[in-house]
Amino acid sequence: MIAGKRLTAQKTIAVIVALVFLLVVLFSFSFIGKRPGAGEEFIRQGVEDTGAVNIVAAIYLNYRLFDTIFEILVFALAVIGVRFHLHAVKGKRPALKETPFLSESNVVRVAGDLLAPVVALISLFLIVTGHLTPGGGFSGGALLGTGILLLAVARGGEQVGRSLNDNVVDRLEQIFFVGIIALSLLPPLFGRPLLANFLPLGEPGHLLSSGWIPLYNLLIGGKVFIGIWAMIYCFIRHRGDV
Amino acid sequence: MEWINGVTIGVVLFVIGLLTLMLRRDLIVKLLGLGLLNTSVILVLISLGYYTRGVAPIITGKPEQIYIDPLPQALVLSAIVINLAILALSLVFVMILMERYHTTDSVKIAQQIEYERSQEQAHIR
Amino acid sequence: MTTLQGLLLLLPVIAIFALTRRRPLGAILGMGVFSILLAGVYLLSHAPDVALVEVAVGTAFLTFYILAVRKKGKLMVVGDETPYLLYRQGEDIVGLEHEILRGFAGELGLDLEILFIPRQQVPKWLVSEDADIGAGGIVPTTREKSNLLISDGYLKTRLFHISRRSTNKRVAGITGSRALKEIEKKNGIADHHEYFSDLCAGIDEGKITKCSVDLVRFIALKRQVLTNYNIERDPEDLSYVFAVSPGEKEIYEGLNTYIARLRSSGELESIIERYLK
Numbered sequence: 279m280i281a282g283k284r285l286t287a288q289k290t291i292a293v294i295v296a297l298v299f300l301l302v303v304l305f306s307f308s309f310i311g312k313r314p315g316a317g318e319e320f321i322r323q324g325v326e327d328t329g330a331v332n333i334v335a336a337i338y339l340n341y342r343l344f345d346t347i348f349e350i351l352v353f354a355l356a357v358i359g360v361r362f363h364l365h366a367v368k369g370k371r372p373a374l375k376e377t378p379f380l381s382e383s384n385v386v387r388v389a390g391d392l393l394a395p396v397v398a399l400i401s402l403f404l405i406v407t408g409h410l411t412p413g414g415g416f417s418g419g420a421l422l423g424t425g426i427l428l429l430a431v432a433r434g435g436e437q438v439g440r441s442l443n444d445n446v447v448d449r450l451e452q453i454f455f456v457g458i459i460a461l462s463l464l465p466p467l468f469g470r471p472l473l474a475n476f477l478p479l480g481e482p483g484h485l486l487s488s489g490w491i492p493l494y495n496l497l498i499g500g501k502v503f504i505g506i507w508a509m510i511y512c513f514i515r516h517r518g519d520v
Numbered sequence: 521m522e523w524i525n526g527v528t529i530g531v532v533l534f535v536i537g538l539l540t541l542m543l544r545r546d547l548i549v550k551l552l553g554l555g556l557l558n559t560s561v562i563l564v565l566i567s568l569g570y571y572t573r574g575v576a577p578i579i580t581g582k583p584e585q586i587y588i589d590p591l592p593q594a595l596v597l598s599a600i601v602i603n604l605a606i607l608a609l610s611l612v613f614v615m616i617l618m619e620r621y622h623t624t625d626s627v628k629i630a631q632q633i634e635y636e637r638s639q640e641q642a643h644i645r
Numbered sequence: 646m647t648t649l650q651g652l653l654l655l656l657p658v659i660a661i662f663a664l665t666r667r668r669p670l671g672a673i674l675g676m677g678v679f680s681i682l683l684a685g686v687y688l689l690s691h692a693p694d695v696a697l698v699e700v701a702v703g704t705a706f707l708t709f710y711i712l713a714v715r716k717k718g719k720l721m722v723v724g725d726e727t728p729y730l731l732y733r734q735g736e737d738i739v740g741l742e743h744e745i746l747r748g749f750a751g752e753l754g755l756d757l758e759i760l761f762i763p764r765q766q767v768p769k770w771l772v773s774e775d776a777d778i779g780a781g782g783i784v785p786t787t788r789e790k791s792n793l794l795i796s797d798g799y800l801k802t803r804l805f806h807i808s809r810r811s812t813n814k815r816v817a818g819i820t821g822s823r824a825l826k827e828i829e830k831k832n833g834i835a836d837h838h839e840y841f842s843d844l845c846a847g848i849d850e851g852k853i854t855k856c857s858v859d860l861v862r863f864i865a866l867k868r869q870v871l872t873n874y875n876i877e878r879d880p881e882d883l884s885y886v887f888a889v890s891p892g893e894k895e896i897y898e899g900l901n902t903y904i905a906r907l908r909s910s911g912e913l914e915s916i917i918e919r920y921l922k
Contacts, residue, residue: 289542292542304531307527307531316589317569317577320577331578332577333577335694345598346598352602355605359609364615366616411578412693412697416601417701420701420704424701424704513708514712517712533657548710548713552664552672556664563686569692622775628766635761638840639840
């Protein structure tokens, strides 16, 4: 009985604290004026500086590329952590069954087979045109990674895992990560400061323009795709099947 | 109706996430609440740059066109990615607990740890 | 009110709806819906880049969570460690109940998974559907009879009240058990011992003057020192049962037919003989 009372008291305190927080923050936000306008400079100078029409991509992959590289590092560390710890969990990890979990449903099978190429195409489009339209490496790569899951649902985790197994995943992850780091270290060779674009800017709005932003989009897209698939494959294997 | 904007709704979502973290006992739901905290901050940042008459910051070359502030959007992309990284990793830790204690209820896990400790002491005795 | 404002107002509603679900799976699916709505909000706020990332990340998350939460092919059994019925022998778990449950799980094509928890916790685990079957020498109390599905008995039992003359009165029992309820009815408030081992230690040291236990625990106690104690048999006939989670009607019916078949084929007799005689 006493424990129960203490618990209700704790809950009441929690709710009161949260409500006070709500009021204080709402009150302080009411002083913030509209349009901070810190990004005016980027809008005016962005296209001229980077050659990218999509200013968000210009900031993300040119002005503050340093942050982006470390963000990719954090993501890579998370993937390593997930793979390491899921292997360490004892669990029952039987050999994947040959017959997929949903094999009896033809609808799922056919829909998965049909949709997977479409998803792959859309995500490749997002990756390649990241400097012209919304999209870019991260969203395209994550979409591609989850798109592979459609194939895994349609054909069973093992069949997809056979072609994208641990060795391939390791190799590709290394290639993409080293590529990203190496590309950022290249500029001094061309007489430019570190992390500054050294490729020709081209004409804004064209597919091959804005220097190395498309290149970075491709590398980050590949890295994120491999990372997401590696995590999903770990979860699938830990469970036994899709 | 001015007051219904991303900033106020973002603060409300933050409080909902906070309450979830404090009141719910299920670890998976706690993780969802943690994700909601992150999301609410992102929503506030995006809404601070929002401007009714502007358009998305993709330069079309038309003169006198007003664009949305692109800076918060570019900053927020990193926050979303790091959110994904943190939550995926902590989900794995929850799975490790689940493998051992067969539940995601934090209170039950605490009781279970206590029980195991007492059993060990009984064996020593 | 614009479309953006309408969507914004929907966000907290869906978040509250999702995060108050009792089962994690419902919460996960609710937050999936929330993520897609949020992408719509970003799109209307002229942030298409963020909207695309949100859609991609939301989908990836939904997959992670569902793959992490959905369990497949396990029969989850919880119960207190009980002599003869369900106990540890080195690394393995053995006992009479284990034998029955292993056969039953094999028949269903599931893996048997046993977790030892205090007796008092068993109903909570069953009601919250964290576990399917409660075991460990359960003699159900009246409250449990109404809350849980109680299978047919597989073994007859009886309560034993043991007592001893002493100046200091200390009455004890295992928390949550029927035996404790009985002794409390007779003697007023009793000491709660969560574990059988604590009870044994208390009797060993002679601290406990009165206590009630059921048949198998009594037999286990008798192997220890019980010289100074008076033993009194409770006249009421009871039997050991399995408690089944209220959501699992099929497991409940399957278990009953399985026990009936074991009894009619005489196999139950031989198992009981092996462990208790």
